[in-house]
Amino acid sequence: MSSKKRYTITAALPYANGPLHIGHIAGAYLPADIYVRYLKSKGHDVAFICGSDEHGAAITLRAKKEGKTPQQIVDENHTIIEKAFKDFGINFSIYHRTSSKIHHETAAEFFTDLHQKGAFTQETSEQFYDEEQQQFLADRYIVGTCPKCSFDGAYGDQCEKCGSTLSPTDLINPTSAISGNTPVLKETTHWYLPMDRHEVWLKEWLDKGVLDGKQQHDPLKWKKNVLGQCRSWIDNGLQSRSITRDLDWGVKVPVEGGEGKVLYVWFDAPIGYISATKQWALDNNKNWEDYWKNPATELVHFIGKDNIVFHAIIFPIILKLHGEFNLPTNVPANEFLNLEGNKISTSRNWAVWLHEYLADFPDKQDELRYVLTSIAPETKDSEFTWKDYQARVNNELVAIFGNFVNRTVVLTHKYFEGKVPVLNTVSVEEQKVLEQITTISKNVENLITQFKFRDAQTEAMTLARLGNKYLADTEPWKLIKTDEEKVKTILHISLQICNALSVVFTPFLPKTATKLARFLNNPTREALKTGHQINQPELLFQKIEDEAVDAQIEKLSTREHAPMQKSKPMKEEITFDDFTKMDIRIGTILTAEKHPDADKLLKMTVDTGIDTRTIVSGIAEHYAPEDVIGKQVSILINLAPRKIRGIVSQGMILMAENNEGNLAFVSPERVIDNGGEVR
RNA sequence: GGCGAGGUAGCUCAGUUGGUUAGAGCGCCGGAUUCAUAACCCGGAGGUCGAGAGUUCAAAUCUCUCUCUCGCUACCA
Secondary structure (H helix, E strand, O other): OOOOOOEEEOOOEEEOOOEEEEEHHHHHHHHHHHHHHHHHOOOOOEEEEEEEEOOOOHHHHHHHHHHHHHHHHHHHHHHHHHHHHHHHHOOOOEEEEEEOOHHHHHHEEEEHHHHHHHOOOEEEEEEEEOOOOOOOOOOHHHEEEEEOOOOOOOEEOOOOOOOEOOOOHHHHEEEEEOOOOOOEEEEEEEEEEEEHHHHHHHHHHHOOOOOOEOOOOOOOHHOHHHHHHHHHHHHHOOOOOOOEOOOOOOOOOOOOOOOEEEOHHHHHHHHHHHHHHHHHHHHHHHOHHHHOOOOOOOEEEEHHHHHHHHHHHHHHHHHHHHOOOOOOEOOOEEEOEEEEEEOOOOOOOEEEEEHHHHOOOOHHHHHHHHHHHHOOOOOEEEEEEEEHHHHHHHHHHHHHHHHHHHHHHHHHHHHHHHEOOOOEEEEEEHHHHOOOHHHHHHHHHHHHHOOOOHHHHHHHHHHHHHHHHHHHHHHHHHHHHOOOHHHHHHHHHHHHHHHHHHOOOOOOOHHHHHHHHHHOOOOOOOOOOOEEEEEOOOOOOOHHHHHHHHHHHHHHHHHOOOOOOOOOOOOOOHHHHHHHHHOOOEEEEEEEEEOOOOOOEEEEEEEEEOOEEEEEEOOOOOHHHHOOOOEEEEEEOOOEEEEOOEEEEEEEEEEEEEOOEEEEOOOOOOOOOOOEEEE
């Protein structure tokens, strides 16, 4: 228990493409910071590693848009993010960045090493290519309509509207984000990581915690959501994933044939933990290998649930392939934090930005830390509301914690000139109170080591509750008239509780704990000695006024929520002949039912005037079957039939789409005979 | 559709291997108190534990079916 261990703790690398919001903090950085502060307070040797993830096409794309270099973009964001972390009090050993030289070297070395070991395959495939710009288009450089939600501005790797993971060829009407042209498919060769080769050992490692025949971790200590997600991935069969991209921003592929190609961000980013550790070791005269290669060192990754597969499957594969490296002993992934009833969305600007909070609520880092830990999405998605923030600060921090400290310190000054009075005879009840201080402190520690930060913080608050109850039970303000010696004992114990509060809250509320230690004039936080002079207190916490939270709610609701919606550029010019090739008719939907094997598809029969045919269409999320029967619609009838999810669809129903991605039928303005031509 | 995680008091959440009247904090109502930022302390109300069926002497807890939320995944000309 008391032996000192070495820990490498990482927190997900923030992508240097935008600022941080409270969801990031609650999900990864705050729990990591609490854990690290706790470990350090116990004297363990901890490297707390984080940094900006600065590669990837989203950054080059944005650079292009803003007329800057990618380096300028990441420099700006890195500075903002680093400052926000620092101001908020996330206490990294190092906050590094993946654009650094040491990272490029480290990542390249990993690639070369794995390449030499034959860990990769090379595959040639067709990728979109912009002929005018003479370059392959990375996934992010392709914009089109999301096949899932019909959002118009989806990227080739992801739709930011519905969050779906996509591949560029999934997009409807793909266009090049650089030129607006329609890209063509062209062959290119990339390196792939065949993950299926690793299924057997991964399964044993995840299920039993056994690696190479040795017990490496205890799976019972892993969260259910993490193990469940991983099992789901492995049981479905791991795919080969490409780990290089045609792009000029990132870590250059260091082997023959790699010209013009870089490592894909998810390959290079986790290696950033290692390169950051190397830099930190150089700066602090340490040996980085102690933190990554010594099997006695624990490696823990704090992440959000979107990152589980990378940290619990892909990165371990990379580490194991390289050899000598430790695998994580735990990956405590959190779920997501919602905000005022909706998902946090960067693109819709539905978020509480960390740097804005710090500006709007100066010196209230700990208030936010407290609230975010109270509602940490540890087992399920949770919700932040400003009213709840206010209630928790006012009813818990101010009323229970701050108030107890204040009354104790005020009474000490009032009765004993601010000197810690002597501990006289201790009653049975008081003996119990003293024992409780120890018990609660131990409980808090146990809960932290189990990554139950929410419960741990609640337990820490019970110490303040204990203090308030003790004062209410003993009533020193009455006793002072009759039994000053007893009052000395009461305030002595109360002051020790205050001191214990400054200890147990150190990981959770570091600024408050320091402030409290200052009131007590006790920076070491060892037990207070009789006669010790304490300082004049201020208030530990201020109440949050209605106006302050109302202003925040107002700010959220008045901000522009709709994404910047630009109509897509016109497609290439076509001839009249091109147009007349399409045979579009008016028809009436006769029957409609849900596709038996798909959620988003409706199977319909339509009277086209010339025949009655079956059409399958992806509109089930917009229309119920009974709503569409009898509707007159426009149909492209000479489209080649195609099997969709097992049913042959003969034609396509035309739909119009608005900015929200909602669909509407293109119907004649008055009733037209079925088979009527649209031209 | 498949898979994973959830659905427990108004809110945020606990409930271990099934076992007496289902818990905590906050909110609410009532009482007491004045050292304290009208704060603290005591008491109370409030839940058919998502729905239904089954196993059992006994189920929030095990099994099955259904339903809703979140995520991954498939279909989307």
